[in-house]
Amino acid sequence: MSVDCLGTHAVLSGRHFLYMVNLEAPSEPPRKIARQSKWDVGTVQWNPHRSEAHVFAASSNQRVDLYSWRDGCGEAHTSLLGHTRVISDLDWSCFDSELLATSSVDTYIYIWDTRDTRKPTVALSAVAGASQVKWNRKNQHLLASSHDGDVRVWDKRKPSTAVEYVAAHLSKIHGLDWHSDNEYIFATSSQDNSVRFWDYRQPRKYLNILSCQVPVWKARYTPFSNGLVTIMVPQLRRENSLLLWSTLDLNSPVHAFVGHDDVVLEFQWRPQKEGSKDFQLVTWSRDQTMRIWRVDPQLQKLCVSDMVEDLMEGMSLTVESEKFMSSQEPENPDGGHQDLAAGSGLAQTLQQEFSLVNLQIRNVNVEMDAMNRSCVVSAHFGSHQVHLVVKFPAQYPNNAAPTFQFTPPTTIPSAMKTKIQKILRDTSFQKVKRNQNCLEPCVRQLVSCLESDMTQEDSPASGPFVLSNPVTPSLQAFPRVTNTYGSYQDANIPFPRTSGARFCGTGCLVYFTRPITMHRCAPPTEPTPRSLSALSAYHSGVLTPMKMRSEPPSTLRLYSGSPTRSDKDTVSISSFYYKERKSRRFKTKREGVDYNRPIKLAGKVIIQEISCLLPVHKTLGESYILNMSDIQETCQQNAAAALTVGRRDVVWALAAAATSQDLNPDFDPDTETPWARHPFGLTPDLCVCVCVYVRTDPPPPPLPSLDHYSQMSDVQTLAMLCSVFRSQAPPDSYFPYGHHSSRFPSHHSRYVSHSVTSGSCSSTSDSTTTSTWNTGETPWQHTAPWGESSPDDYRYGNQGYTDPRERERELHDMNKRLLDPANTLQFDDFKKCYGEILYRWGLRDKRADVLKFTSSPPEAHKGIEFGVYCCHCRSQARGTQCAVCKRLTFQCAICHVAVRGSSNFCLSCGHGGHTSHMMDWFWRQEECPAGCGCHCLLQSTF
C-alpha cells in the first residue's frame, strides 16, 4: 500500500490487479489496474513530488514497473530491469523526482534515473543482500540500506564503498526509517524485538532502544516531532494494533490504534491538508480493511509532553473521529474469491515467507530458492540424514499445498519416509486450507518425527535434541515470538498434562483424565510430544493473539476494549486430541454430523479413597489410646483396636502380654529378671525378633519392630510405640527391644558407655532365644558395642567406680528408658509426623495426646531468661529439668524438695524455692533461708 503525495489516492497491490482507493471518497469502489504477472507485487510507492504525483513504482520479483495514474485509469509505462534476484525494497528520492533506489537480495542497490531506464545510473555493491533501502530526507546524496542485522549508509557520489557501516542488530532488520528533521539519525526495527535509534556518526552505540518483546516489522517517525509508530511482524499474528510512541520516553507507548481485526500490514501518513492541524494515518490490514486514523494536536502533543493523563481523552477523540472504510473488493471475474483474498493478503508471498521464516533448529538446514519456488531441507539426526525438497505451487499458499520429495542422500527407511510424507502432507494441507504459510510447521513436524523416531530407537544420540531457541540472546527471553503459530508455538514449553493423579489429604487419590470421547491424533505407539510447539501441526482454527503480558498496563487497558478475542477462536491443547474424533467420523462415514455440537473437553475429576493402602488408619487414630497410668490397659486396648481393622500387629499384643506380668518396680539392678528368660518362641517367619523383656540390666538393643514399621512407613504405630514406651519410662517399664537396626545408625555412640554394665544381657539369650537371635537378620550380640562386653566385664569392670551403686543407679535410670535415647529426636519426628496426620484427620485431641510425649525443646524464650545450673550435675539448663541428667534442676531452700512449679529466688545469692515457701519465709525474715547471710529482700525484690 502507498499513499500519494497529494493525499488523495492510495494504491493497494494484489497479484492480478492494483487497486486505487480514493481517500477523499473511501466508500467508492476502488479502481483497478490489471497486471499480467505470476509474481506478487513486493513494494509499491508513489512518487513523493507533486510534479510527478501521478507516478508510482511497483516491484515485482526482479523488475520494477513504473505506473502512471491519470483520470481514473492507469498503466505501466516503463519497466526497470537490472536486478538478478527479487527486489526487496524501493524508495523515491525526496529531492530529485527522477531518482529511485531499489534494493535486492542480489546484494546490489541500484539508483535509477527514470529518464534513462535502460540501466541504473548508480550501482552500490554490498556483500550481503539488502532488505531495505531509504533515502535520507535532509541530504540528497545519502541513502541507507539494511543487510540482515547491519545498516550501510551510502553516498551516491561514492558508490564504491559505504560511507558508514552500523552493526545495528543481532537479528534481521525489517524496517529502516530516516529521521525527518535530522540528517544523521535513523531508526531500525528488527526481529530481535527492538527498535534502535542511531546517529550514523556514532555507529558503535545506539542512541536509544525501544524494547518491544515482539519482533518489530516497521518503525517509522511521525511527521510531527518526536513521534514514532510501530507495527509488529504480521506473520506472528499476535498484535492487531499500531503503537504510537514518544521518542522522548520509550517506556510505554502513548497511544494504541486499536480497531483492526487482523494484523496491520502497512501504514503511511497522509500528507497534511492545508490549514489542518490534524494528521491522518492510513493503515492497511490483513482483515481486508483500510482505516484512516486522525491524530489530533492533542495526541501529537503527547509525543512531546508525554502526559499520560491526557491519554484517555486524546484517545477517545481519535477513535470517534476515525473513519472506517471497508474495501471488500468486488468479485474477481476470473480468479474468484480466494484468489483475490490471497492477492490482497500481501504479506503471504513466498518471498516474504522465506525471508521471515524462523528455522533455527538444531541439525537442520534449509536452503530457500524463491525464484524456483522451492527449498531444500537437510537434517541430520544421529546416524540419519534427510534431504527433502519442497516445491511450492504458484497458487501457494492459497489452498495449494507444496509437494515433498525425499532425495539422496536420505538414509531413513522407506517406511519412515512414507510416514513422514503423510504427516507433512497433512500438516501443510491444514495450513494452506486457511491460506497460511506452512514451511515452518512442516519443517518442525519433520524434526519432531525424526526426533521421536530417534527416541524410540533409543540411540545414544537421542539425548538433547532440543528445538533450540534462536541464537540471539535477546530472543531467548521471549521464545514465543520465534514461531509463526500464534500462541501455541513454544518449543520449550512442555506439552501440558491432560491426565494426572495426586495423593491429597490423608487418604485420597485425586485424578483426572481425558474424557473418553477424546483420543490422540497420533497413533498410540507414538509418544506424546514433548513440547507445546508440536501442537501447531495439529491445531486447526484461527489463532487468537495472546495478550502480551509484557505490555505496559496502560496499553493493556486500552486493549481490553478491543474486539480482538472471541472464545470460538481460542486454540487449545484439546486440538491435539480432537482431530482423531473428526477423522474417525469420517472413517465411519457418518458425515453430516453436526461438528459444532459442543464436545466435552474436560473430563471428570475423581476422588478415590485409598486409605486402605496406607499403613496409617484413621479409625486406629481414633481408637488408639495413650493412658500412661495403665500401660497394660493401653496396650491391650490398642491391640484390640488394631484387630478390628484387620491388623494383627504383634507389637501391641506382645506389649500387653509383657505388661501382664505383675512386676513391682524395683530399683535394684541386681534383681533377677524373670522376663529376660521368658522363652518367647519367636518364629523366624515373623521377621521380627521382638521383645526381650528386660526390666533392668541388659541394656536394650533397639526395637526391631521400629525398624519394621519404618520400613512399612507406618508412622502411626511408630509414633504410638514411641509414646507408650517413651523416654521417661515409668518405673515398671518394659523393654521390647529386639536386634539392632541398620536404619538407626546413630545409637552406637551412646551405648558405648552403657556397655560396661551390660554384660548380663547374654544371660537372656540361652535356650530358645539364642536360636531366635541367630535366625534374626542381625544378632545383636554381634553389634560392636555389645560384642565387646561380657559378663566378666560387667562383674569386674565396674569395680573401678568410686561409688558403683550410684553409678549403677544412674545407668539403671538410663536403661529404664524404653527406647534408645540417642534416637529421641527421631522418635519425636515420628510423633510430629503422626501429629500432623491426626491434625488432618481432625483428631486434635489425639494429636495433643501424642505431642505431649515429644521431648521437643521449649520454644525460644523472648525476653529475659534465668539460666539455671543443675543442682545435680552442675550443667547449665533451661527450665526445671536438666537436659543432661534429666533431673529437676533446683531444690527449694526451705523444704529441699525439687521445684517444679512457681518459684522465686534471689538474684544476688541465687537461693530460692517454692513461691509459697519464700513468701512465708520473707514475711518474717530478711536473710536468705539458705543461711548464706544474704539480705535477699534488700538485694532484690520478689
Add this chain to the structure above:
Amino acid sequence: MFPKPMKQCLHGLATAMVSVINTVDTSHEDMIHDAQMDYYGTRLATCSSDRTVKIFDVRNGGQILVADLRGHEGPVWQVAWAHPMFGNILASCSYDRKVVIWKEENGTWDKMYEYTGHESSVNSVCWGPYEFGLILACGSSDGAISLLTFTGDQQWDVKKISNAHTIGCNAVSWAPAVVPGSLINQPSGQKPNYVKRFVSGGCDNLVKLWKEEDGQWKEDQKLEAHSDWVRDVGWAPSIGLPTSTIASCSQDGRVFIWTCDDPAGNTWTAKLLHKFNDVVWHVSWSITGNILAVSGGDNKVTLWKESMDGQWACISDVSKGQSAVSTIADTQQNEQ
C-alpha cells in the same frame, strides 16, 4: 507362650476396597491440567485450558462450586494449596507467564498477589513446608525458578534463580522440613535448624537440588539419569526417617527413585522404578511416602509401592481390592 495372632504376618495389608468416593464434574470448558485437594481433603481445586481455576466443596461426596477464579490470560497449568495455618490460600500458574496467589477472605476468593516476573510460561508452583512460613517456588520455561516469600503486610519478597535449567524448568517440589542429620548429635535444648531445600526438573534432562545458605539459593546437587526432559519431580514426605527420597519422571518414559541416606545429603542413588511406553507427566507421593502414583500421556494411573526388600512393585493391579485404580480409563468410561 507366644500369643497366636503374633504368628500372623505383619505386613498383610488391609483388604478393604479402594473406592471412588466422589466424581466431580468440573464443567471446565477445556481440558483440565491439574486437580488438587486442600490439606484436610475438603476442597478440590482444578485448573484448565479455559483459563479458569475452580474450587469445589467436596465434603461428604458433594460437589459445590465455591469459586470460579478468573484472571489468567492463558491455560492454567497447576494449582497448589498453602498450609491452612496461613488461611485459605491457593496459588496457580499459567501459560500467560503469571503466578497468581488467591486468598479466601470472608467467603470470597480474591487475588492476593500476582507475580509477573517470568518471561515465559510458568509450569509449576509448590508451597514450602509451613515451618518456613508462606513461601512459594515457581518454575518457568524461561529457565528460572522464583521463590516468593510472604513478608507480611501484603509484601512479597522475590528471589530468583536465573537459568536454573537451560531451556526451561518444568517442575519444583519442596523437601520436608527436616534437619539434615538431625538424628545424630543434635544438641538438645536448641530449636532445630531447618534448611530450606527443594528439587527441580527441567528441559536439560536434569534433576537439581537447591539449598538455601545464608539467604542465598545454591545448587546443591545435580542428578543425571534421564535422557529427555524431566517432567515432574516429587520429594517424598518424611515420616521422621533419616532417608530422603525423590521421585522424578520424564519424557523418556522413565521414573527414577532417588534416595539419600547420607546426612550431608551428598550421595544420591537412583533406582529405576519402571520404563513406561509414553511420557510420564506426574509423580505424587502418599502422605506416608511409601506409595507413588504415576501418571502420564497414556491416560493411566498406576500406584507403586516399595516392598520390604526395597523393590518397587506396581500394586494397582495386583489384588482384587485395588484393581479399581489401575483401570481408571474404564471407570470413567462407565461413568460417561
